[in-house]
Amino acid sequence: MYKFSSKLRLFAIVCMVLGLIGLVFGFLSVPGTVEEANEILAAQEAHHSGGEAHHEDGAAHHEEGAEHHEEANFVDEVKGEPGYSERAMAGDKDMGHAAHEDGEHMEHVLHQMQTKPWSATFIAAFFFMMIALGTLVFYAIQNAAQAGWSPLLFRVMEGITAYLLPGSVIVLLVVIFAGEHFYPWMNHELVAEDEILQGKSGYLNFPFWLIRGIIYVAGWNLYRYFAVKNSRDLDTAEGLQPYKNIFKYSIYFLAFFIVTESTMAWDWFMSMTPHWYSTLFAWYIFASIIVSAVTVIAIVTVSLKAIGQLEFVNDSHLHDLAKFMFGFSVFWTYLWFGQFMLIWYANIPEEVTYFILRIQEYNPIFFGMLILNFVFPILILMNSDFKRVSWFVVIAGIIILVGHYIDIFLLVMPSTVGPYGSFGITELAALLFFLGLFIFTVGMGLSKVSLRPKNNPFLVESEHFHY
């Protein structure tokens, strides 16, 4: 029986309090008017032009917004002028040189700045929610596949999924209250003058979108509730009925999940840029979800074993988890590249805006993420012996988690705040708050029952599992 240590509990609460303070600060410090936004831009400009030569045209900076761009890179050269991405973001239909009217442009900038704390909250909220959700999916897969190695880890997975209920409700609330900040199609004036959005309004309309969101969250949590309940029942059950129930529910859940995960990705992420679409998108987000989840399962397992709570878990279990981390990292990279390369190759204007914005405005982290999510895992976790060394797996795991935070950051920030995304106090605060909540909920979830399940028909095999 694991006892949630008071130190860890205190740490989690401190994280939450600090995070909450930072978040409130973040929401209060957004500019309320165009003038304030102008001041912020001017201050940033003064700060930037200190050392960088290419900002010599400083004073005229916010007139056109083109100076945000670094020197042109390859997509930029193909696509033409700098400033393309921002005009594309602003929904400009004319991609020529016609400059914006200053007032209209600044209003747009103001809106993006006001969106930033919402984005920061959503990124962190979704990041931790997806860990719980991915763990639930992994748990369902292990049950449906009747895996022989993993039943000893089921309690760890059930503990991590304890975060799903608060996490998914918060994410749902964030997307609902962010509203127009995230989703341009919620703005009726915009839809009225936009034929593309009108064409999509059969799917992208608020009531239907809300109902879908509620169905996702309700469905996932229902499975979690019944699976965990039957898993607890199995400890004291005479027969195998609870086990059979879990098996059945897991299969239904996996079918439900694969549909809702796709639509969730469209609803909550892709509709931030409602003119853009990609078929691979939902799978790509799923890859992020599952690799982060397996990584967290491995890290929690290692930490619990280190304090002597999981004596029965051996290094072969760790080896298997590390193999999944390795495999899913490569899978994520495959989907990332599959999406990127197809769009880069064909270079169709309506598709390529998504990547131009990210490459122009977020270049270091856009490609740096590949090093964290692909190069490091593939080099660190390739060796069979390394996969059994717990601190090696933890280091690889932290790298992967940082990489996938950046991944979610890049899904949301460029789509919602355009070039004004950054990692500052608000983002850090959101991360801290949800980290605290995650540790707190998972710690409580783990401490409820014995970490060693009973009566699972594959338990003995799992105990003797060695590779």
Added chain:
Amino acid sequence: MASGNVLHVLYNDDDVLMKAVKEIRAKKYRITEAYTPFPVHGLDKAMGLPHTRLAICSFIYGLIGLSVATLMMNFIMIEDWPRNIGGKPSFSYLQNMPAFVPIMFELTVFFAAHLMVITFYLRSKIWPFKKAENPDPRTTDDHFLLEVDAAGHDIDSLSKFLYETGASEISLIHNEEHA
């Protein structure tokens, strides 16, 4: 192949074989070879065989394949004749890299796989028309054979000990002094 006398010890069951290997090694007798009809899990560990380095070879071959692909396409597409093909940016390798990645990937896999297999053939000395080195055809079907070095040991007591390990059949093989 050990020169001099060896004992060919046959077993009927892989569990008995595993137990026998451990007992024989505990008595410090030398097992020169084991013949089994299928892979027996843990036999290499019980025999004390060193770990294979084939995976390391494969990794290096993969890197070679990656280099070949990169150098080849950099020369052909960028240095030798940088043409404008459908507007693809052939100014530097990095600019046009996404288009090259499928080839880089496939050549990495190709080199890693094929060179590793060839390495395996060479190290195991397998090739077409190679004369089979099988001391007893039954070992390809349902028997397990251990070849125990008898040089310097009393054949009778060794045989007695081997029978106690569960052997079903023992034969003494006189090898000619290397012909």
